[in-house]
Amino acid sequence: MTACLRANPKCRDWEQHEIEPKACRHYHTGLENRPMESTHQTLEFLAERAQYIAGATGAAIALSEGQNVVCRAQSGPTAPPVGVSLQTNSSITAECLRTGEILHCRSVETDERVDVESCREMGIESILLLPLRRFGRVAGVFELFSTQPYAFYDPHIDALRRLGQMAEKALQGSLRWYERRDAGRALSLARVKKKRRFPRYDMGVPLIVKTLSSGVPESIPGRSKNLxxxxxxxxxxxxxxxxxxxxxxxxxxxxxxxxxxxAAVRTQDRLFHGLEFLTPRLEEKNFTA
Incomplete structure (x- = not known):
């Protein structure tokens, strides 16, 4: 099913749409093709989670709208406000949109692709950018910002790539977290309220979750909320x-x-997980690899 038919089931201009999508009178930027509120909520949620997992000071999702690239979701003090148009003439954002590649500015002071003065005003020292695609075309960018130089490494790139794939699904209408009504999830969350055997302490520690659920070993980045x-x-x-x-x-x-x-996954709400250790207590297992 083409993007055009997703936007309007009555459309019969699909042949022209395949040649040049914008030539079709039913063509839209993407957000109009599905419930606006749920899509925006999902993008805001992903921006917030990306910021937290990477330990960034800001995250933003900007989408192409005609000749402009407009911020549609953000989290953190160093991210641009929602509704602001980003620079697309000569910036690292423009290069990410043009090349369709992940770009990494380790330090704004030494990277010629960024506007150093603008970054200094925002207190930004490093940036990580991921292009977002919709129906095969670059349609936006997912950015992380930090007030520290050299703040992002391979696990952060992996996390942004994974969350970027979720953002692309949301833009294409195949990820609708805020339209779900999952009784099983509600029951799993209810269990969190029960008194635990051991106390938990608020602690944001970077971590890697290794799984074999797909038959192939995967290392998934994350960050703890409590421990x-x-x-x-x-x-x-x-x-x-x-x-x-x-x-x-x-x-x-x-x-x-x-x-x-x-550990075993005991509770799960989208990207938030409760894990129960299946090994002896923490102080008995502080061995090295």
Whole structure:
């Protein structure tokens, strides 16, 4: 089914649409093709989660609208406001849209592709950009910002790529988190309210969740929300099935050891997961790889 028919089932201009989508009178930028509120909510949610997982100070999703590229979702103090048009003449955003490649500005002070003065005004020192595609064409950009130079590494690129794929699905109408009515999820969230055997402590620690659910080993980046002897809650750049057994890799502050703990997914709400450790208590498993 073409993008045109998704926009208007009565459209019969599909042959022309395949040649040049914008020539079709039913062509839209994408957000009009589906419930606006749910799409915007999903994009805002993904921007917020991307900022948290990467430890960034800002995240933004901007979409092409005619000759302009407009910010449609944002999170954090260094992200542009929603509704603002971004520079598309000579900027790193323009290059990302033109090349359709992931771009990484490790330091604005040494990268000729950025407007140094604008970045200094916002306090931005490093930027990570991912092009977003809709029906095979570059239609926007997903950006992360940090007030620290050299802030982003391979796990952050992987996380942004995974969340970018979700954003593309939302733009094409195949990801509608805010239209779901899942009783099973509601029951799983209700369990969180029960008193735990071990206390949890608020702690945002970068982590990697290793899984074999697809038959191929995957390492999925994330960041914890809280942590205790019995388990942790984390935002992960994927939706993990309930009851799946994974290995969580992380390091605690002021510790040199890397922990590798088996855990089971006990609760799941989109990208938020509750994991229960299946190994002995934390202090008994602080071994190195």
């Amino acid at each position: 205790g002897e019995g388990g942790l809650a984390a935002v992960v750049a994927a939706e993990l099935p309930l009851k799946e057994v994974v290995v969580v890799e992380f390091s605690l502050p002021l510790m040199r050891q890397t922990l590798y703990l088996r």
